[in-house]
Amino acid sequence: MNPKDFDAVDIIRTKRDGGTLSPEAIDWTIDAYTRGTIADEQMAALNMAILLRGMDRAEISRWTAAMIASGERMDFSSLGKPTADKHSTGGVGDKITLPLAPLVAVFGVAVPQLSGRGLGHTGGTLDKLEAIPGWRAELSNDELMRQLSDVGAVICAAGAGLAPADKKLYALRDVTGTVEAIPLIASSIMSKKIAEGTDSLVLDVKVGSGAFMKDEARARELAETMVALGTDAGVRTVALLTDMSTPLGLTAGNAIEVEESVEVLAGGGPEDVVELTVRLAEEMLAAAGRPDADPAAALKDGRAMDVWRRMIAAQGGDPDAKLPVAKESETIYAPADGVLVELDALAVGVAAWRLGAGRARKEDAVQAGAGVRMHAKPGATVRAGEPLMTLLTDTPEKFDRAKEALADAVTIAPEGSRSGRRLVIDRIA
Numbered sequence: 001m002n003p004k005d006f007d008a009v010d011i012i013r014t015k016r017d018g019g020t021l022s023p024e025a026i027d028w029t030i031d032a033y034t035r036g037t038i039a040d041e042q043m044a045a046l047n048m049a050i051l052l053r054g055m056d057r058a059e060i061s062r063w064t065a066a067m068i069a070s071g072e073r074m075d076f077s078s079l080g081k082p083t084a085d086k087h088s089t090g091g092v093g094d095k096i097t098l099p100l101a102p103l104v105a106v107f108g109v110a111v112p113q114l115s116g117r118g119l120g121h122t123g124g125t126l127d128k129l130e131a132i133p134g135w136r137a138e139l140s141n142d143e144l145m146r147q148l149s150d151v152g153a154v155i156c157a158a159g160a161g162l163a164p165a166d167k168k169l170y171a172l173r174d175v176t177g178t179v180e181a182i183p184l185i186a187s188s189i190m191s192k193k194i195a196e197g198t199d200s201l202v203l204d205v206k207v208g209s210g211a212f213m214k215d216e217a218r219a220r221e222l223a224e225t226m227v228a229l230g231t232d233a234g235v236r237t238v239a240l241l242t243d244m245s246t247p248l249g250l251t252a253g254n255a256i257e258v259e260e261s262v263e264v265l266a267g268g269g270p271e272d273v274v275e276l277t278v279r280l281a282e283e284m285l286a287a288a289g290r291p292d293a294d295p296a297a298a299l300k301d302g303r304a305m306d307v308w309r310r311m312i313a314a315q316g317g318d319p320d321a322k323l324p325v326a327k328e329s330e331t332i333y334a335p336a337d338g339v340l341v342e343l344d345a346l347a348v349g350v351a352a353w354r355l356g357a358g359r360a361r362k363e364d365a366v367q368a369g370a371g372v373r374m375h376a377k378p379g380a381t382v383r384a385g386e387p388l389m390t391l392l393t394d395t396p397e398k399f400d401r402a403k404e405a406l407a408d409a410v411t412i413a414p415e416g417s418r419s420g421r422r423l424v425i426d427r428i429a
């Protein structure tokens with residue numbers, strides 16, 4: 001069909017009435033929207049129709065391909081080593097990328113981790129790393145390739161050239177109540193990852209109060225959709241469904257999450273952060289053809305720390321610099337004796353955000369030292385009056401709103417109670 005034969009209103013009506021969009025109609029829609037021929041209100045209506053009616057596998061695959069075609073595709077084949085990447089759908093205290101990228105690079109697998117900044121209650125990887133004095137998120141494609149070749153791991157900002165259609169579409173979805181459509185989420189994430197050019201990809205799809213997907217069935221559907229998209233595009237793709245009902249580790253913020261990541265790279269750190277880092281590394285290494293690698297050993301013996309130091313220094317950061325510390329702190333104490341059975345991820349994420357660790361609008365600045373330091377996690381026995389959390393900020397007027405967010409965050413049950421939490425819920429391949 002000639003492009004002139006398509007009409008945005010017909011396409012909206014087709015989806016509104018439960019029909020299937022043809023490959024040509026999808027290509028035309030994405031291209032016309034990126035160029036500004038389809039108006040925002042028409043695209044908003046189509047997004048809502050997709051949210052309500054869904055898309056089949058062929059439609060999602062074509063929609064993703066059209067978004068990839070809207071921009072550049074990177075190619076790492078000249079590196080002469082396999083590449084692997086990880087994407088997390090976002091959670092509270094989720095600093096896993098920081099130890100994971102250098103850990104996987106230890107084994108000769110290049111990790112091009114193109115990341116974003118945080119919005120809302122989930123933190124952004126770049127915001128965390130920017131707490132390190134001198135560290136620079138923006139790299140040119142040449143710098144990215146050189147660092148992948150020399151160091152093996154890069155965590156940097158995704159350039160504007162990758163899937164520009166998605167940037168425009170995501171901003172529109174954000175203000176029209178259409179972020180939650182699984183076909184749109186899956187195609188948004190996977191268009192960027194496929195355009196990035198990685199050989200293999202491990203998806204960490206979070207489930208629970210602090211996650212994008214609160215219930216397991218929807219998280220599973222999202223994971224299955226993304227694995228199918230990656231596989232169809234020739235990227236070896238695996239997903240883990242992991243728990244996000246409580247924060248990962250004992251910190252939610254920027255500098256304090258870097259500090260905890262460095263503890264993990266030094267062979268210590270909280271058990272859950274170590275477990276998930278090692279599990280995701282095993283998946284990435286297996287997908288990249290290194291199934292016998294032992295990432296747990298590389299955390300313990302300092303090899304991952306060596307790569308981390310080189311990776312930070314290559315981007316202008318000083319791995320030995322003192323990290324920023326918040327000017328003010330306030331402690332929250334346990335109200336009773338017993339077992340901490342719940343520490344709600346969303347509440348902690350919102351509190352960290354309100355303290356200044358996150359941003360409400362894209363252009364807001366974040367405070368490097370702000371956040372929530374936790375002193376106990378679900379499963380711990382606590383005594384009345386013991387510190388449970390320390391709130392950190394440079395702007396003490398924010399304490400009250402953060403404490404409001406935490407009002408119902410903690411559940412303490414009689415001793416002997418258990419908090420049945422499984423960190424890795426399932427694997428989808």
Ligand code: URA
Nearest residue numbers: 170184185186188189
């Ligand atoms: N992250 C993305 O990149 N896109 C979405 O649609 C949702 C989360």
